[in-house]
Amino acid sequence: MQEAAKLFGSQGFDATTIRDIAAAAGILGGSIYYHFSSKEDIFLAVHSAGIESITAAVLSAIEGIEDPWEQLEAAAVAHCKALLSSGELPVLVSPYYSESLKGMRDQLIDQRDRYDKIIAGIVDKLDLPPNINRSVFRLHFLGALNWMPTWYRPHPDKPPAELGRQLVAMLKH
Amino acid sequence: MQEAAKLFGSQGFDATTIRDIAAAAGILGGSIYYHFSSKEDIFLAVHSAGIESITAAVLSAIEGIEDPWEQLEAAAVAHCKALLSSGELPVLVSPYYSESLKGMRDQLIDQRDRYDKIIAGIVDKLDLPPNINRSVFRLHFLGALNWMPTWYRPHPDKPPAELGRQLVAMLKH
Amino acid sequence: MQEAAKLFGSQGFDATTIRDIAAAAGILGGSIYYHFSSKEDIFLAVHSAGIESITAAVLSAIEGIEDPWEQLEAAAVAHCKALLSSGELPVLVSPYYSESLKGMRDQLIDQRDRYDKIIAGIVDKLDLPPNINRSVFRLHFLGALNWMPTWYRPHPDKPPAELGRQLVAMLKH
Amino acid sequence: MQEAAKLFGSQGFDATTIRDIAAAAGILGGSIYYHFSSKEDIFLAVHSAGIESITAAVLSAIEGIEDPWEQLEAAAVAHCKALLSSGELPVLVSPYYSESLKGMRDQLIDQRDRYDKIIAGIVDKLDLPPNINRSVFRLHFLGALNWMPTWYRPHPDKPPAELGRQLVAMLKH
DNA sequence: TATGAATGAGTCTTCATTCAT
DNA sequence: GATGAATGAAGACTCATTCAT
Numbered sequence: 001m002q003e004a005a006k007l008f009g010s011q012g013f014d015a016t017t018i019r020d021i022a023a024a025a026g027i028l029g030g031s032i033y034y035h036f037s038s039k040e041d042i043f044l045a046v047h048s049a050g051i052e053s054i055t056a057a058v059l060s061a062i063e064g065i066e067d068p069w070e071q072l073e074a075a076a077v078a079h080c081k082a083l084l085s086s087g088e089l090p091v092l093v094s095p096y097y098s099e100s101l102k103g104m105r106d107q108l109i110d111q112r113d114r115y116d117k118i119i120a121g122i123v124d125k126l127d128l129p130p131n132i133n134r135s136v137f138r139l140h141f142l143g144a145l146n147w148m149p150t151w152y153r154p155h156p157d158k159p160p161a162e163l164g165r166q167l168v169a170m171l172k173h
Numbered sequence: 174m175q176e177a178a179k180l181f182g183s184q185g186f187d188a189t190t191i192r193d194i195a196a197a198a199g200i201l202g203g204s205i206y207y208h209f210s211s212k213e214d215i216f217l218a219v220h221s222a223g224i225e226s227i228t229a230a231v232l233s234a235i236e237g238i239e240d241p242w243e244q245l246e247a248a249a250v251a252h253c254k255a256l257l258s259s260g261e262l263p264v265l266v267s268p269y270y271s272e273s274l275k276g277m278r279d280q281l282i283d284q285r286d287r288y289d290k291i292i293a294g295i296v297d298k299l300d301l302p303p304n305i306n307r308s309v310f311r312l313h314f315l316g317a318l319n320w321m322p323t324w325y326r327p328h329p330d331k332p333p334a335e336l337g338r339q340l341v342a343m344l345k346h
Numbered sequence: 347m348q349e350a351a352k353l354f355g356s357q358g359f360d361a362t363t364i365r366d367i368a369a370a371a372g373i374l375g376g377s378i379y380y381h382f383s384s385k386e387d388i389f390l391a392v393h394s395a396g397i398e399s400i401t402a403a404v405l406s407a408i409e410g411i412e413d414p415w416e417q418l419e420a421a422a423v424a425h426c427k428a429l430l431s432s433g434e435l436p437v438l439v440s441p442y443y444s445e446s447l448k449g450m451r452d453q454l455i456d457q458r459d460r461y462d463k464i465i466a467g468i469v470d471k472l473d474l475p476p477n478i479n480r481s482v483f484r485l486h487f488l489g490a491l492n493w494m495p496t497w498y499r500p501h502p503d504k505p506p507a508e509l510g511r512q513l514v515a516m517l518k519h
Numbered sequence: 520m521q522e523a524a525k526l527f528g529s530q531g532f533d534a535t536t537i538r539d540i541a542a543a544a545g546i547l548g549g550s551i552y553y554h555f556s557s558k559e560d561i562f563l564a565v566h567s568a569g570i571e572s573i574t575a576a577v578l579s580a581i582e583g584i585e586d587p588w589e590q591l592e593a594a595a596v597a598h599c600k601a602l603l604s605s606g607e608l609p610v611l612v613s614p615y616y617s618e619s620l621k622g623m624r625d626q627l628i629d630q631r632d633r634y635d636k637i638i639a640g641i642v643d644k645l646d647l648p649p650n651i652n653r654s655v656f657r658l659h660f661l662g663a664l665n666w667m668p669t670w671y672r673p674h675p676d677k678p679p680a681e682l683g684r685q686l687v688a689m690l691k692h
Numbered sequence: 693t694a695t696g697a698a699t700g701a702g703t704c705t706t707c708a709t710t711c712a713t
Numbered sequence: 714g715a716t717g718a719a720t721g722a723a724g725a726c727t728c729a730t731t732c733a734t
Contacts, residue, residue, distance in 0.1 A: 011272040012187075012272060014185075014187035014188065014272075014273075015187065015272030015273060016272075017706085017707065017708080018707075018708060018709085019707080019708095027714090027715065027716090028715070028716060028717080029707090029708085029709090029716095030709080030710080030711085030715080030716065030717075030718090031714070031715045031716070033708095033709070033710075033711095034714055034715070035714090038708080038709085039707095039708065039709090099184040099185060099188030099189075100187075100188055129342070131342060132339065132342055132343055133331075133339055136331070136336060136339045136340075137339070137343055139320075139321075139324055140317040140320075140336075140339070140340050140343060141317075142320075143316060143317040143318075143319075143320030143321065143323070143324075144313040144314075144316040144317040144320070145316075146316075146320055146323075147312075147313075147315075147316030147317070147319055147320050148312075148316065150316070150319075151312055151316075158306075158309070163309060163313075166305065166306055166309045166310070166313070167309075167313050169302070169304060169305055170305055170310055170313060170344055171343055171344065173346055190723085190724065190725085191724075191725060191726080192723095192724085192725095200697090200698065200699090201698070201699060201700070202699095202700090202724095202725085202726090203698080203699065203700065203701090203726080203727075203728085204697070204698050204699070205726095206725095206726065206727075206728095207696080207697060207698070208697090210726095211725080211726080212724095212725065212726090357618040358533075358618060360531070360533035360534065360618075360619075361533065361618030361619060362618075363727085363728065363729080364728075364729060364730085365728075365729095373693090373694065373695090374694070374695055374696080375695095375728090375729085375730090376694080376695065376696075376697090376730080376731080376732085377693070377694045377695070379729095379730070379731080379732095380693055380694070381693090384729080384730085385728095385729065385730090445530035445531060445534030445535075446533075446534055475688070477688060478685065478688055478689055479677075479685055482677070482682060482685045482686075483685070483689055485666075485667075485670055486663040486666075486682075486685070486686050486689060487663075488666075489662060489663040489664075489665075489666030489667060489669070489670075490659040490660075490662040490663040490666070491662075492662075492666055492669075493658075493661075493662030493663070493665055493666050494658075494662060496662070496665075497658055497662075504652075504655070509655060509659075512651065512652055512655045512656070512659070513655075513659050515648070515650060515651055516651055516656055516659060516690055517689055517690065519692055536702085536703065536704085537703080537704060537705085538702095538703085538704095546718090546719065546720090547719075547720060547721070548704085548705090548720095548721090549705080549706080549707085549719080549720065549721065549722090550718070550719050550720070550721095551705095552704095552705070552706075552707095553717080553718060553719070554718090557704080557705080558703095558704065558705090694734105695733105695734085696732100696733095696734090697731100697732090697733095698730105698731085698732090699728105699729100699730080699731080699732105700728100700729100700730095701727105701728095701729100702726105702727085702728090703725100703726080703727075703728100704724105704725095704726090704727105705723105705724085705725090705726105706722105706723085706724080706725105707720105707721100707722095707723090707724105708720100708721100708722100709719105709720080709721095710718100710719085710720075711716105711717100711718090711719090711720105712716105712717095712718095713715105713716085713717090
């Protein structure tokens, strides 16, 4: 599953083949089916574990922090680290960009739901101008974060954590 | 090309087949190759046209506006409209999520470059606290925008334009 | 037809496309069908012209020569020149190597027949040991000649004519 | 591979489809790719085995023979038998007649090289008039032999072996 | 005579999946 | 638990051929 996470995370669902995953795990394609019943099954498992891990990282990061803005910053930083410091990067793809993923759409959304709620909880406590819709705020906040893998290339001056801090600085009034 | 744009935009590159595109255009698969020499070729053409259209929309939206924040808002609104009001929606996918797209990465980035520069021009004139990195600002701004197709479902209360306005409201100090 | 001869001669029947030929002739694929009714048709025409030209070359080369061995040498030299000094090289492929050509087999053989008879006429007059079968002699003679394009690369020390002379020197007792 | 050899040998590379080969082997098209990674791969394997088999046949045929002309005859006979008595006929096609084969040209020539050297060794020891170039001699000798599949049809009066004997008789002074 | 556009069958190749061993 | 071998559907792409203009 670690190997699968790496592959799905770096190549996407369609471009990752069962044989890729098997090879990375040191077995043959067919053997995968002893452990999982389908490619979607693997993806769901990997996705779930990814969400789990990012959720745990965020929860532990905001623990003990009172101020909502500071919580948001801690969450952003944790999210960035989990997403960008590859290794076994959490799959956080959008069902939007792949027809194949659409079949799993509902399950994927379910898995992500708990994480979304945690962020929503923080956003709710934020001191925001009345014209700001908190739901849209959350979606744009997560959107900016999730788009990062698109452009981010490791660089000493801009560590993942810094990108999270900057985002919150941009948003905090 | 309009049909191809719709399909690429809604299903992604891998999941869109040449036959899908041909069928949508009312011809057969093989006939596509009279007009384009490969699937990548079609994508590049569609992507280029998409960028072109969104660029034109933004340029015309900010024309005559002096205040940078107002420009940013106009740009965000134009971007949202172009991206979300389907019809001939501009393909603005991320090469990150598809191995196949990675082969075109450089060309895709080249095409997007001019648009990026326009946004960068606006961001440069913005009155921002010194601790904000303008480059990161631009990337998060565009990231939030580009992630929208992931979650947006048409709804009378939240027209595309409103999402753009909200984003700028969130960022403006 | 000159262009078609060059292409068929250098790439073979299967690898030469109607569009290749058309492009070489400065027109478009479809336009070919005003002049020929099929690809096979073109090939047959080109093949026929090729045989015609090699036949003419050989006939004119042996004209006025009395001695059969000298005739054979003149024929070999003419054959080599026609086959190897490209330009519009005569197509002399073997229906053996291409399933597609097999459909035309009989017609191809008919066309080649007259040329074969000329060589057979020369071989008949040759002073040969009684254990040599003249028919096999002719076939091996032509076989060696026709295989040349396989290995021959233009070289000042070994001009096409010399290869023909050598072959006859090898055979003459 | 035996089936592939037969097909490549009788129809050529282009006209032999993967499905042909698979069907002859009693499996489906896709299954081929478990054993070979491409059509060229199969051809190379078959060609190599063909050369190997003809080489072995010739080596064993000339073993124990001292006289070079007798060696040449033994070699010619072995070559003819291997080439014409189908069964698992060695592919010995010419890269000249197929554009597709040209891509493999160098590898094909490499494979054939060892065999060429064996024949060259025999030709070197031959008692030949000084005006005969031994390299050209070898090429014409092999040319006549390799062209045989073009015209040979099994016939009790002219068994493959006899054709080899005749060729050497024609050449021996 | 030539063009532009389309057809449709066919080609190689890929890949998730199955299953007997 | 794993392997080797196969399946079969699907995909991109090619190309001879057709035909209205």
